[in-house]
Amino acid sequence: MKILFVEDNDGFARDLEPVLREIQGVEEIVRVADKESAVVALRDKMVDLVILDLSIPPSKESDMPDPEHGQALFHEARELRPGTPIFILTGAEVQKFSRGLARFGNQVRLWGDSTEIETVSFFPKEEVNDLLTRVGALAAIFSKMNAVAINTRGRNLGLSPVQDQMLKTFANMADGVACDVSLLSGGLSDAKVVKAAAMDRSRKAQVLCAGKLGPSPVILSERMAYEKHARKLGIGACPPLYCAIDMGVGLQGAIFYTLTDDDTLSLFERLAADPTIGPAVVGRVRGGLQRWTEASTADFVTIAEIRRRLIDDDDALAIEAKFDIGVLRRIEARSVQASQSCIHGDLHCGNVLVKSDGDAVLIDFGDAGPGFTSLDPIALELSLVFHPDAAKFGLRDSLMANINAWPDVDAFVGGTPLKSTVAACRNWAHDVGGGDQSVLASAYAYALRQLKYETVDPKITLAFVTKLSERIAAS
Missing domain, CATH: 3.30.200.20 (Phosphorylase Kinase; domain 1)
Structure with missing residues (x-):
């Protein structure tokens, strides 16, 4: 257990620190004497317990301790280390501001243990033995976890x-x-x-x-x-x-x-081992999202609105400036009919986990929410080209060669082993998306976002964005 010990009284610190180090399970003590140094330690170091003397100076350059600095540090510690216990050292009497801090305390379970631990505790300096007992109890709980x-x-x-x-x-x-x-x-x-x-x-x-x-x-x-x-x-x-x-x-x-199956792997890994499973897995994913899809409604929206679901205006402008693609982005003012529903929002093959029997579950719902229905199947398909794991597992090359033929799915897939997987994704996108232009717009939005990451040679991605823009403009 690592302790941040904030105490400006050198004599008291010299007496207490060696005793703290003798407690079994205490691995490290970082002692600082001022608020500024304590904040740096909270940001930069692992801290499992804070022992805080409230009356401290604001910085190393100051020799004027004041309780207001300790109180300010208390609040910063709670923001930087939520749930981390704070043991507050007080003088002979618990002053009014110290009692006021008690309202911020609660009890939490830490480190996988069932014991409820107070996040804020007060210890008069003359009763330091009580503090040492509590530190020992915390260190025992931490040590059990750390032994894993x-x-x-x-x-x-x-x-x-x-x-x-x-x-x-x-x-x-x-x-x-x-x-x-x-x-x-x-x-x-x-x-x-x-x-x-x-x-x-x-x-x-x-x-x-x-x-x-x-x-x-x-x-x-x-x-x-x-x-x-x-x-x-x-x-x-x-x-x-x-x-x-x-x-x-x-x-x-x-x-x-x-999970229910130890042999659960990402769809990237499953496809690398057996590309023929792709259509069945895509079908299961589509079926899993059916409740969202069934609630979809179609309306006319701008391509900019579709693009914003994947990449915001500021990032899009930065990409435009970096790659000089202002002309290409003019298509974003066009309106297309597109279906809207709740979507996963980041449906790459790494977020599809496939069990040994071929059943699939979805994870990583951080981007889930209202969106454009064709974005999920398009993201699933194009992750086979743009996601780093597509390269890692050797899936990318057969599709990369024909990426500029993407609007024509038959020309794009050719005779690649992933032909049926791509077809399943593309059929899904057209079935739920609202029309050809909404599918093209979804691919445009996805490809534009890839210029932010550059996981593929930007020249290839730019050529792809250009092809999609031209196809949309000609439609």
Whole structure:
């Protein structure tokens, strides 16, 4: 357990710090004496407990301690480290402002343990033994979680220390002593999508999940969209929510969905092994989203409105300036008939998990919400060209050669092994999209967004955007 100890009294700190270090489970103590240094530590370091003397100076350059600086730090600590316990050291009397801080406290479960922990506690300095007892209790809970072994089979998955901790927390919550982890999707965001199994002492899985780990706003958006939109889908379309981790991990978070088959892989991996499964999987995905699709309505909208569902105006303008494509973007003023409904919003093949029996479930609902119905099947198809995992699993090349023939699906796929998969996606898009132009506009929006990431040679993507723009203008 790592402790941030904020205390400007050197004598008191010299007495207390060695005793804290002797507590079993305390790994590191970062001692600072001022508010400014404490904020830096909260932002840059892993912190599992804050011990805070309220009367501190504002910076290293100041020797004027004041309780207002400690109080301001208290609020910043709550913002930067939600759920992290804060032990407040007070003088002989609990002053009025200290009592006022108590209203911010609550009880949370941390590190996968069932014990409820106070997030705000007060300790008079003359009763420091009570503080040491509480630190010891917290360290014991933390140590149990931290003892969970991470098993990646020797692969470097690029997990950060806080992501390791969230995986250990997940396994500890399921009474596991180890967490077997593999990547499900590389993705283009700061988040990682993993398959995680909590293993008991007999190496039996207690729970198997797909987990998304990333910045807390991303995870919060995912959870809210899941609760609001994904739960309305039919049984089996998406896995049930197992747990979310959003306390004690700074500005990071994780969400885990229960899987039922250990041999669950992304559609990218399944297609790489057997391209013939594609049409059946696409059909299952389409069926899973049917409740959303059935509620669709068609109306005339501008191509700019379709594009905005994937990339906002500021990013589009930045791309326009970078690649000098102002002429191409004139088509965005055109109106087309397009069906609108709730959509997944990021339906690439990495977000389609396929079980060993060919059944499929969807994950990663952070972008779910109102949108244009043809965007999902078009994103699923074009992820076979533009997503990094398409290159990783050797799916991209057969389609890349004919990308400029994309509007004519037969010319695009030729004799590639993915012909039937592409056809299933394209038929789905035309069945639900509202017309040929809405499908072209969806592809244009998707391709324009790829210039933001440049996962494919920008010259190829620009040529594709140009072809789509010309086809729309000629329609």
